[in-house]
Amino acid sequence: MKKVEAFIRHEAFEPIRAELLDRGFPSLSISEAKGSGRQKGIVERYRGSTLTVNVRPKLKLEVVVEDKDKPLVVETILKHARTGEVGDGKIFVLPVEEAIRIRTGEDGEEVLQAHSEEGITA
Amino acid sequence: MPQIVSELNMAWVAVATVLVFLMQAGFMFLEIGFSRQKNAGTGVAKILMNLALCTIAWWAIGYGIAEGGGNDFFGDSGFFFHFDQTVAGEAVNGETAMLMLYGLAFCAVSLAIVWGTTLERIKFGAYVIYAIVFGAVIYPLIAHAVWGGGLLSDIGGKPVMDFAGSSVVHLTGAVGALAALLLLGPRKGKYDAGGRPRVIPGHSMPLVGLGVIILWIGWFGFNGGSTFETAGNFFGEVMLNTQLAAAAGVIGASLAVYLKSRTLDVGMAGNGAIAGLVGITAPSGFVEYWAAPIIGFVAGLLVVFAVLAIDRLLDDPVGALSAHGLAGIWGTLSVGIFGSARLVSEGAAPGLWYSVFGDEPFSASLGQFAVQGLAVLFTFIVVFAISIVTFALIRGTIGLRVDDEEEEAGLDISSHGMYGYPEQFIPQPEYSTGLPGPLGAGAAGAAVPAPAQMTATEP
Numbered sequence: 001m002k003k004v005e006a007f008i009r010h011e012a013f014e015p016i017r018a019e020l021l022d023r024g025f026p027s028l029s030i031s032e033a034k035g036s037g038r039q040k041g042i043v044e045r046y047r048g049s050t051l052t053v054n055v056r057p058k059l060k061l062e063v064v065v066e067d068k069d070k071p072l073v074v075e076t077i078l079k080h081a082r083t084g085e086v087g088d089g090k091i092f093v094l095p096v097e098e099a100i101r102i103r104t105g106e107d108g109e110e111v112l113q114a115h116s117e118e119g120i121t122a
Numbered sequence: 123m124p125q126i127v128s129e130l131n132m133a134w135v136a137v138a139t140v141l142v143f144l145m146q147a148g149f150m151f152l153e154i155g156f157s158r159q160k161n162a163g164t165g166v167a168k169i170l171m172n173l174a175l176c177t178i179a180w181w182a183i184g185y186g187i188a189e190g191g192g193n194d195f196f197g198d199s200g201f202f203f204h205f206d207q208t209v210a211g212e213a214v215n216g217e218t219a220m221l222m223l224y225g226l227a228f229c230a231v232s233l234a235i236v237w238g239t240t241l242e243r244i245k246f247g248a249y250v251i252y253a254i255v256f257g258a259v260i261y262p263l264i265a266h267a268v269w270g271g272g273l274l275s276d277i278g279g280k281p282v283m284d285f286a287g288s289s290v291v292h293l294t295g296a297v298g299a300l301a302a303l304l305l306l307g308p309r310k311g312k313y314d315a316g317g318r319p320r321v322i323p324g325h326s327m328p329l330v331g332l333g334v335i336i337l338w339i340g341w342f343g344f345n346g347g348s349t350f351e352t353a354g355n356f357f358g359e360v361m362l363n364t365q366l367a368a369a370a371g372v373i374g375a376s377l378a379v380y381l382k383s384r385t386l387d388v389g390m391a392g393n394g395a396i397a398g399l400v401g402i403t404a405p406s407g408f409v410e411y412w413a414a415p416i417i418g419f420v421a422g423l424l425v426v427f428a429v430l431a432i433d434r435l436l437d438d439p440v441g442a443l444s445a446h447g448l449a450g451i452w453g454t455l456s457v458g459i460f461g462s463a464r465l466v467s468e469g470a471a472p473g474l475w476y477s478v479f480g481d482e483p484f485s486a487s488l489g490q491f492a493v494q495g496l497a498v499l500f501t502f503i504v505v506f507a508i509s510i511v512t513f514a515l516i517r518g519t520i521g522l523r524v525d526d527e528e529e530e531a532g533l534d535i536s537s538h539g540m541y542g543y544p545e546q547f548i549p550q551p552e553y554s555t556g557l558p559g560p561l562g563a564g565a566a567g568a569a570v571p572a573p574a575q576m577t578a579t580e581p
Contacts (some may be wrong), residue, residue, distance in 0.1 A: 044321065044323065045383055045387065046323045046387065047321075047387060047389055047390060047429060047433065047441070048382060048383050048387070048426075048429065048430040049319055049321045049433065051323070
């Protein structure tokens with residue numbers, strides 16, 4: 001299993017989420033992140049003084065998938081998150097040791113799959 | 123005076139009183155908006171406590187000192203205001219009560235100005251002690267000198283002209299603010315290692331804007347009500363002057379800050395409105411319409427350069443020293459420049475403008491200008507002396523400033539035990555224990571059910 005962790009622009013999230021859902025990957029998490037990279041900070045001006053804000057808001061997207069699905073997820077993120085400008089973000093892929101579904105206690109790769117019989121609501 | 127005239131006059135003063143008390147909400151929002159989120163709640167507590175203490179102090183002592191006749195320095199009647207009492211030789215009646223309440227509203231505005239410089243680091247106890255001294259002694263001494271028949275109401279035959287209190291109310295508050303700030307020092311992190319000022323942005327420009335607009339509206343009662351009467355509908359002239367100066371203040375400050383920094387600073391536009399209003403407070407009943415926008419515009423320019431200059435030395439988060447202090451001085455002096463022969467007080471001379479560009483005798487105008495200057499000087503010396511002693515005593519006893527840890531955590535949680543914006547600081551899960559309450563276990567006992575959409579897309 002792999003965890004795909006992507007730092008992306010906020011506006012990239014919705015198309016990525018929609019396409020991942022289409023391709024059968026409904027499970028994901030996001031959190032608000034602030035970070036710095038090659039993109040420069042922004043300058044806040046307040047009462048005649050300036051303050052450089054060096055970290056910019058980004059979205060952290062986390063998806064855990066079977067090894068074989070990793071290229072598909074990465075490709076989807078790349079497709080929608082890339083604008084070509086500095087500040088598009090980064091993707092990290094990490095190995096995952098175990099996955100356990102809390103409701104049932106079952107573990108293994110099958111917990112990463114959606115329940116086909118229950119259908120999926122967006 | 124016929125009863126009906128008095129009743130009409132007091133009906134207007136009652137309206138004006140309500141407007142001036144509304145300004146407390148203006149100060150509250152202005153100061154909270156210029157503070158960080160961790161210091162939002164304390165601003166509410168401060169305004170309520172100050173208004174309350176100031177009220178009792180004014181009723182017991184302050185009103186008597188301010189308006190109770192007496193000598194050049196303080197009044198000697200009207201203490202613990204009640205019926206069957208004579209104040210300055212007149213029996214107390216409903217009109218006296220109305221004017222006494224109106225005076226209190228001014229005292230409370232003046233006190234509210236003091237705390238603008240002290241945000242985010244002062245001990246709550248300092249508010250309590252200073253509010254009593256201010257409401258009982260400091261403000262009443264100045265009000266007595268100018269409006270209560272005291273020292274400044276007759277200087278060699280010339281009265282100080284301060285229609286609604288550029289000096290009496292605004293400069294007084296700002297000088298108290300300066301005294302507090304000198305003993306308090308800047309907020310942590312305001313200056314870098316090289317002593318250069320750093321930005322500590324306030325958390326809500328919308329709240330600042332709301333505060334400014336409420337103050338602006340309240341000011342119609344502040345200046346317009348200072349006619350104390352409806353005769354000749356003169357209050358209409360005063361209110362129009364007020365509006366013209368406030369508008370010009372916004373324009374002046376916006377222009378100045380744009381030329382200086384190439385950005386239209388939101389807070390500065392608000393400071394410009396306040397400066398214009400403070401500037402026109404003294405002259406509002408003494409100048410012609412054409413002079414009002416000039417007075418407001420100059421106040422607007424002044425406030426920007428003053429805020430930038432003061433920021434290098436002193437940490438004044440809301441710009442109280444500039445908007446109330448310097449604009450208050452400018453407003454008081456401007457009566458000596460633009461005071462119109464048609465409108466000036468009995469015994470007073472028209473402004474310098476009319477002697478330079480008109481036929482008024484120059485020496486009389488210069489004399490009036492000097493008298494206006496004397497009011498500034500008197501206010502500064504008296505208020506500063508009593509305030510610095512009071513704050514020094516507070517610092518030497520209960521302490522003036524919270525410790526570093528409390529300042530870091532914010533005054534809301536450290537002084538009041540609660541947050542102004544709890545959800546910004548307490549994680550949502552901490553609210554729910556999932557345990558039943560003591561009563562109605564069935565209803566309260568069911569732990570918060572997960573929202574429907576959370577279960578719909580189950581992995």
